[in-house]
Amino acid sequence: MLDVTLAGCGGTIPLKSRWLTSCMMRYNGKCLLIDCGEGTQIAMKEASLPFKPLGIICLTHYHADHISGLPGLLLSMGGEGRTDPVIIIGPGNVQRYISSLLIIAPELPFEVICVPINEKVETFAFDGFNITAFHVNHTMTCYGYTIEIPRAGKFDPERARQNGVPLRVWNKLQKTPSVEYEGTTYTQDMVMGPPRRGIKVTYCTDTRPVPIISAQASGCDLFICEGMYGDEDKAGRARESRHMTFSEAASLAAAAPIKPRRMWLTHYSPSMPDPEAYIGEAKAIFPDAICGRDGMSETIRFDNE
Amino acid sequence: MLDVTLAGCGGTIPLKSRWLTSCMMRYNGKCLLIDCGEGTQIAMKEASLPFKPLGIICLTHYHADHISGLPGLLLSMGGEGRTDPVIIIGPGNVQRYISSLLIIAPELPFEVICVPINEKVETFAFDGFNITAFHVNHTMTCYGYTIEIPRAGKFDPERARQNGVPLRVWNKLQKTPSVEYEGTTYTQDMVMGPPRRGIKVTYCTDTRPVPIISAQASGCDLFICEGMYGDEDKAGRARESRHMTFSEAASLAAAAPIKPRRMWLTHYSPSMPDPEAYIGEAKAIFPDAICGRDGMSETIRFDNE
Numbered sequence A, B: 001m002l003d004v005t006l007a008g009c010g011g012t013i014p015l016k017s018r019w020l021t022s023c024m025m026r027y028n029g030k031c032l033l034i035d036c037g038e039g040t041q042i043a044m045k046e047a048s049l050p051f052k053p054l055g056i057i058c059l060t061h062y063h064a065d066h067i068s069g070l071p072g073l074l075l076s077m078g079g080e081g082r083t084d085p086v087i088i089i090g091p092g093n094v095q096r097y098i099s100s101l102l103i104i105a106p107e108l109p110f111e112v113i114c115v116p117i118n119e120k121v122e123t124f125a126f127d128g129f130n131i132t133a134f135h136v137n138h139t140m141t142c143y144g145y146t147i148e149i150p151r152a153g154k155f156d157p158e159r160a161r162q163n164g165v166p167l168r169v170w171n172k173l174q175k176t177p178s179v180e181y182e183g184t185t186y187t188q189d190m191v192m193g194p195p196r197r198g199i200k201v202t203y204c205t206d207t208r209p210v211p212i213i214s215a216q217a218s219g220c221d222l223f224i225c226e227g228m229y230g231d232e233d234k235a236g237r238a239r240e241s242r243h244m245t246f247s248e249a250a251s252l253a254a255a256a257p258i259k260p261r262r263m264w265l266t267h268y269s270p271s272m273p274d275p276e277a278y279i280g281e282a283k284a285i286f287p288d289a290i291c292g293r294d295g296m297s298e299t300i301r302f303d304n305e
Helices: A040-046 A070-079 A094-104 A157-162 A167-173 A211-217 A232-240 A246-254 A275-283 B040-046 B070-079 B094-104 B157-162 B167-173 B211-217 B232-240 B246-254 B275-283
Strands: A002-008 A022-027 A030-034 A054-058 A086-091 A112-117 A121-126 A129-135 A143-151 A178-181 A184-187 A196-204 A222-226 A263-266 A289-291 A296-300 B002-008 B022-027 B030-034 B054-058 B086-091 B112-117 B121-126 B129-135 B143-151 B178-181 B184-187 B196-204 B222-226 B262-266 B289-291 B296-300
Touching: A002 A040, A002 A196, A002 A222, A022 A040, A030 A129, A040 A070, A054 A129, A070 A086, A070 A094, A086 A094, A086 A129, A094 A112, A094 B094, A129 A211, A143 A211, A157 A167, A167 A178, A167 A184, A196 A211, A211 A222, A211 A246, A222 A246, A232 A246, A246 A263, A246 A275, A246 A289, A263 A275, A275 A289, B002 B040, B002 B196, B002 B222, B022 B040, B030 B129, B040 B070, B054 B129, B070 B086, B070 B094, B086 B094, B086 B129, B094 B112, B129 B211, B143 B211, B157 B167, B167 B178, B167 B184, B196 B211, B211 B222, B211 B246, B222 B246, B232 B246, B246 B262, B246 B275, B246 B289, B262 B275, B275 B289
Parallel strands: A030 A054, A054 A086, A086 A112, A196 A222, A222 A263, A263 A289, B030 B054, B054 B086, B086 B112, B196 B222, B222 B262, B262 B289
Antiparallel strands: A002 A022, A002 A296, A022 A030, A121 A129, A129 A143, A143 A196, A178 A184, B002 B022, B002 B296, B022 B030, B121 B129, B129 B143, B143 B196, B178 B184
16 A cells, blocks of 8 residues: 655745645655655654655756755754665756755765656656656656556466466465576466556646646546646636646546546645635546645555455 | 844754744844744744845854755745845855755846855944854854944034034034035034944854853843753753753853843754743843744834834
């Protein structure tokens, strides 16, 4: 199962009542965080999210509201005793941004490994998370992320017998890709059924609507998407600032080849004190949309788990 | 009159219930801020402090809890419409720190002018604030600040007559250093009494007790001083981390040649949830000490104003 927590749901500037948008995913004792604006470490504390097991930070882009909390968070992670390396994934020259910001955190007790995204779509796998970064359309280079937890097929004794796999290696073969036994190599697919549906979350903020978002969100358990403006009168403002309205975000969900199971809106403009007032605009297009809020959390389980 | 507001009173890491220590002073429509850790812009909003008139930022040192909120604050100041330059005063190579951090705020609508402190004691005058930076003793180069609002002498018609200043230039001479009239130069001191006591605030955080702090705090209206630990059992920890206990801070006030009129403690350790529990330790040494708290504010007037 995957725990997803929206630590904050604000855009542009942190407010007294709304932290900047960031999202933590927890799986099997490991944590992945998307974005880290000013105050994210406090938002994480408010949402009871742990610092020490955070091993992967994915950055959508380098506007301050998505990254300015990074030095403080890394220092606090060190303060909590983390010594294992931390991977930071971000567009282009991520090393340059991180090195610059770490001028005020020069002595972290762990290694920071920067992983650049250079292609329009790029995939990574760390700590059990399969990560797909996909290029979106903002005022600076920006990426969305799909996070997947794959699920292996079920052990199939009938298949094992048909493939002549000796009983002695059945158990071991469920955990390792291949086993050598009495001069023969047996592979996992000889004993396992086809991979099962895993868990999939697609996340994007700071973008105009572009088709790749719908493609990425296809069949996901949860689609977390920016909705900078609820009021349709702000559609022009959304276009200018390369953001989206609630209805544009909902249209992306509705256009996915396989509909997302549910959708959270986030990254609200500071000019919108009550996003709930506009949720009707989104629900009219995609009924399973709801307004994200600070600390909103959900545990997503494998089907039939 | 000078308005002093302690936007936050925490040290090391921002907490849900306590912003990092920073202090704003407002005089004659101009603002000066000392330090800007993560979340200071939100703390300022909570304390109803304005962004746009902030023209001077004094940095004590470059530990993240004193500077990490700077990019976000500068961006918000731009967002509020500031176009006048902003002066940032800090120890040594302040330009390098600011340039590094501004990688995530590359297009501010105002100029940022970095002013380095190179001497043990250095003075500056901007926007009506007389600023003295003084070197203290922390784990990295760190400065305290004394902020003074000077007050001219009273106009003295007797003195003006004695000095043979013509009636026609009396008014003008009260506002300008010198006036030329009918071939003679008249200077301000010819019509004014001696300068009167102004307003003085001394501020220091992140230091062991050193004599210069008492010297600087001498005769001030308000002495704002770190008290990282209240509990005397933490005296060893305070020495190691180059911080102070409440009683060490109070002793600095008590040792000033002319006692400060009052004292606020600040920069509390996150390990101390209730600083008030230890105020007795400080009051036993300096009775006019109180615990600072987020948003604490005072208007300091000239004597007999």
